[in-house]
Amino acid sequence: MLLPAFALRKPGVRLEAFLVSVGVVALAEIGDKTQLLAILLGARFRAPVPVILGLFTAVLANHLAASALGTWLAIVIKPEVLRYLLVVSFLATAVWMLIPDKLEGGATAAPARLGVYGTCALSFFLVEFGDKTQIATVALAARYHALLPVVAGTVLGMLIADVPAVLLGGATAARLPLKLVHRIAAAVFVVLALLVLLRFPS
Numbered sequence: 001m002l003l004p005a006f007a008l009r010k011p012g013v014r015l016e017a018f019l020v021s022v023g024v025v026a027l028a029e030i031g032d033k034t035q036l037l038a039i040l041l042g043a044r045f046r047a048p049v050p051v052i053l054g055l056f057t058a059v060l061a062n063h064l065a066a067s068a069l070g071t072w073l074a075i076v077i078k079p080e081v082l083r084y085l086l087v088v089s090f091l092a093t094a095v096w097m098l099i100p101d102k103l104e105g106g107a108t109a110a111p112a113r114l115g116v117y118g119t120c121a122l123s124f125f126l127v128e129f130g131d132k133t134q135i136a137t138v139a140l141a142a143r144y145h146a147l148l149p150v151v152a153g154t155v156l157g158m159l160i161a162d163v164p165a166v167l168l169g170g171a172t173a174a175r176l177p178l179k180l181v182h183r184i185a186a187a188v189f190v191v192l193a194l195l196v197l198l199r200f201p202s
Helices: 003-007 011-029 033-045 048-076 079-097 112-128 132-144 147-168 170-175 178-199
Strands: none
Touching (some): 011 147, 048 112, 132 147
16 A cells, blocks of 8 residues: 555654755755745844744745655655656756846735734745746655655745845845855755665655
8 A cells, every 4th residue: 555655764764854855845946936935024124033933924825735646646656657747847946047047026025914923924925836936846755755845845945045134134145156156056056966876766
C-alpha cells in the first residue's frame, strides 16, 4: 500500500527534506516578489509583528496546500513519470530564478477593514500563489514524500529571507548581490534535478 510508505520514511530522509527545503526556499526567496512585498508592507505599516504574523499565516496555508498537492502527485503518478516531471520542474525553476521579479502595483490593494494583519495575510497569500517558491514546494514534497518536513522547511526558509526584509526594509536587500544569489539558487535547482535523475526513488 502507498499510504504506509509515508509513515515509514526514515528520519534521515525527513531531515534531508527539511534541510533542503529550508536552504532552497531561503535562496529562492531573495529578491522574490514576496520579499519585495515584505519590504513594502514593512515600510507602509511600520508594525512588524502583525506584518510577520500575516506573512507566516499566508505562507503556512499556501505551502501546506502546495505540499499536499506534491505528495498527492507522488501517489497518483508512476515513479518514472514523476522522475522526469521533477527534473523538468527543477530545471524550469532554475531558469525562472534568473528572471528578475517585479511586484505588481495592486499587490497590496486589500480592504482597509481587514487591518494590518488581515491585509498582510491576504496580500502575501495572493502574491505567493503560483510563485516560484510555491512551485518549488510542490516539487520538493513530490520528491521526498514528506509533507510536514517540507512545509516546515519551506516556511522557515521564507521567514529567514523575509523577516529581516520586514524589520530592516530595503536596506538589507539593497546590500545583497541579487544576481549572484539568484545564480546560486539556480545552480541548486540544477543540482536537485541531477540528484533526482541519479537517486530517485530514494
